Amino acid sequence: MKRFGGPLGWALWFGYAFLYVPIFLLMLYSFNENRLVTVWSGFSTKWYGELLENTQLLDAAYLSLKVAAISASFAVVLGTLAGLALARFGRFRGRMLFGGMITAPLVMPEVITGLSLLLLFVALEGLVGWPDGRGVTTITIAHTTFAMAYVAVIVQSRLSSMDDSLEEAAMDLGARPAKVFFVITLPIISPAIVSGWLLAFTLSLDDLVIASFVSGPGSTTLPMVIFSSVRLGVSPQINALATVIVLLVATGIFVATLVLARQERQRKRDEQMALQGG
Amino acid sequence: MSRNGFLPLGDRMSGGNPPGVPAFLSTAAAAVVALLRRVGLWGRGLVIAAPYLWLFLFFLVPFLIVFRISFSDAVIAQPPYSDIVQLLEDTDLEQWKLQITLNLSTYLRLLTDDLYIYAYLSSLKMAAVSTLLCLLLGYPMAYAIARAKPSMRGPLMMLIILPFWTSFLIRVYAWIGILKANGVLANMLGAVGLVDSNWELLYSDVAVYIGITYSYLPFMILPLYATLEKLDPVLLEAAADLGCKPWEAFLKVTLPLSLPGIVAGSLLVFIPAVGEFVIPELLGGPDTLMIGRVLWNEFFSNRDWPVASAVAIALLLFLVVPIMVFQYVQARQQDGEERR
Structure with a gap:
């Protein structure tokens, strides 16, 4: 692109404004003293103070973080295996169905996923007595299921674009497949695994619809609390909470990007050294 | 070639007892691994089977259940739907009947x-x-x-x-x-x-x-x-x-x-x-x-x-x-x- 003016440049700036202005307004009004969120009457941080005293909200946040961490970890293990199978195993029996089950959750409307999982849990409970009631376990299983599809797609595309000559060389030198995976493949795809985990974590933290279907009494996640409050209209506390979330996420992404970029450079340098016979 | 790599676990298990592990435990583990190998669920098979089974149980089966429940009656009960499949005993003929009621x-x-x-x-x-x-x-x-x-x-x-x-x-x-x-x-x-x-x-x-x-x-x-x-x-x-x-x-x-x-x-x-x-x-x-x-x-x-x-x-x-x-x-x- 020679110049960033012109209609194309305008479209780009308009698009970024469209994406970011609502978030910035939201953060700005979290410092508004007035209870009527959009009527400015002075700077104040009192809503942040109230946020810290809202135990219902803090409990829900803790529960959500717990579910997100556990389900993201499960999703990374299962999703990496699935991505590996799709990218490296060529054709195997049932591959069509497998590929379908990986891509379908990416676009499946949440109301369908939520309802179907709830009905499964109810049926299972009637049949084998597990899961006993609904709560953290069922939400974690539901989140693992849809998040692993995202992880699988990320890992698969990383593996497909990766040169497999290193893996072949290791095999030629006599390493067993499992050793090749842990010593060669895993370190190379680790950036994909890290971003997969982060994505799974955020998706879980963000999910309202599926969690509403499969949760039980006593297990209310953060989005469920936010939703029931937002349904009644705008509230300055939610603005404060939103600001905290946006800042945390932005910091997390920023740090992760920096670390991953540094690791990638280090890896490239190591490869170069190895090629030069160092 | 180094034999003390990370995996496969099975080789290490059969290779001798790691110190501090009771003999019966490692024997049992070796038996499980051997069994998984026999049915093709070890190594490559396991890589496919774990996510496959998970998605089958938690993604595909639920749709079948939704499909099934869409044909049942709403009742006031826990859970609030009738079962479309019923096993009935006909006392006159001393026979069991499998009755499927589809509510369209x-x-x-x-x-x-x-x-x-x-x-x-x-x-x-x-x-x-x-x-x-x-x-x-x-x-x-x-x-x-x-x-x-x-x-x-x-x-x-x-x-x-x-x-x-x-x-x-x-x-x-x-x-x-x-x-x-x-x-x-x-x-x-x-x-x-x-x-x-x-x-x-x-x-x-x-x-x-x-x-x-x-x-x-x-x-x-x-x-x-x-x-x-x-x-x-x-x-x-x-x-x-x-x-x-x-x-x-x-x-x-x-x-x-x-x-x-x-x-x-x-x-x-x-x-x-x-x-x-x-x-x-x-x-x-x-x-x-x-x-x-x-x-x-x-x-x-x-x-x-x-x-x-x-x-x-x-x-x-x-x-x-x-x-x-x-x-x-x-x-x-x-x-x-x-x-x-």
């Missing part, structure tokens, strides 16, 4: 009640319009980023993805403050005298269009950018040398070559948008009917599980073709990446 009235209701038909059509319309808006806004953005300096592309794409990482619910919420009466937009337009202060865009179809476009825009831009970035600029130069005007070259070269990205992006927006619940619930008015909302209300307010199931099955039928097209496009793109 639920589906008949979907076909005859205007509410459902209207909600389905309205969902398709809302999703289609929002997808078009995403495409109109996203295509120029993806194109501009793909034509930017290579060092700029990464950060520019990062800025597209970043909002997607912040909470979806909160991004929808942000629009309430903008669109409501006395909100940011009404105040701005009111200041220049275009509208009076009670004017609001919130609780209308337009608000839902804005909300869906806003939330799903990154999903449109990502695949568009992926195809546009691969496009070789030499092709456009060749077109220019052969006398094509820039817009002609765009229509004849760029647009057709980016078609896979357009299809993938549109489906990534359209399919989930048809079943969207949160956006019409928060931004739409009481008469903004979308099928996701209907399903939610049937389930949570009316506690009618069979109707909710039938609504879900019918929604799935609408989406089967788009989902299969999406999978086809995904698979082809993956093959293309492997061939490169």
Whole structure:
């Protein structure tokens, strides 16, 4: 692109404004003293103070973080295996169905996923007595299921674009497949695994619809609390909470990007050294 | 070759007792591994089987259960539906009978009640319009980023993805403050005298269009950018040398070559948008009917599980073709990446 003016440049700036202005307004009004969120009457941080005293909200946040961490970890293990199978195993029996089950959750409307999982849990409970009631376990299983599809797609595309000559060389030198995976493949795809985990974590933290279907009494996640409050209209506390979330996420992404970029450079340098016979 | 590598566990197990582990435990472990090997569930088999079984149990089987419950009667019980399969003992003939009762009235209701038909059509319309808006806004953005300096592309794409990482619910919420009466937009337009202060865009179809476009825009831009970035600029130069005007070259070269990205992006927006619940619930008015909302209300307010199931099955039928097209496009793109 020679110049960033012109209609194309305008479209780009308009698009970024469209994406970011609502978030910035939201953060700005979290410092508004007035209870009527959009009527400015002075700077104040009192809503942040109230946020810290809202135990219902803090409990829900803790529960959500717990579910997100556990389900993201499960999703990374299962999703990496699935991505590996799709990218490296060529054709195997049932591959069509497998590929379908990986891509379908990416676009499946949440109301369908939520309802179907709830009905499964109810049926299972009637049949084998597990899961006993609904709560953290069922939400974690539901989140693992849809998040692993995202992880699988990320890992698969990383593996497909990766040169497999290193893996072949290791095999030629006599390493067993499992050793090749842990010593060669895993370190190379680790950036994909890290971003997969982060994505799974955020998706879980963000999910309202599926969690509403499969949760039980006593297990209310953060989005469920936010939703029931937002349904009644705008509230300055939610603005404060939103600001905290946006800042945390932005910091997390920023740090992760920096670390991953540094690791990638280090890896490239190591490869170069190895090629030069160092 | 080093024999004390990480795996396979089986070799180490049979190779002798690790210190401190009771003999019977390692024998048992070795037996389990041997058994898994025999049925092909070790190594390569395990890599496929673990995610396969998980998805089979928690993704495929649930649909069968939804299908089954959509044929049952709603009853006041826990769970609130009747079982369609019953084992009855006929005492006269001293026989057991397996009786399957299919209640078709639920589906008949979907076909005859205007509410459902209207909600389905309205969902398709809302999703289609929002997808078009995403495409109109996203295509120029993806194109501009793909034509930017290579060092700029990464950060520019990062800025597209970043909002997607912040909470979806909160991004929808942000629009309430903008669109409501006395909100940011009404105040701005009111200041220049275009509208009076009670004017609001919130609780209308337009608000839902804005909300869906806003939330799903990154999903449109990502695949568009992926195809546009691969496009070789030499092709456009060749077109220019052969006398094509820039817009002609765009229509004849760029647009057709980016078609896979357009299809993938549109489906990534359209399919989930048809079943969207949160956006019409928060931004739409009481008469903004979308099928996701209907399903939610049937389930949570009316506690009618069979109707909710039938609504879900019918929604799935609408989406089967788009989902299969999406999978086809995904698979082809993956093959293309492997061939490169």
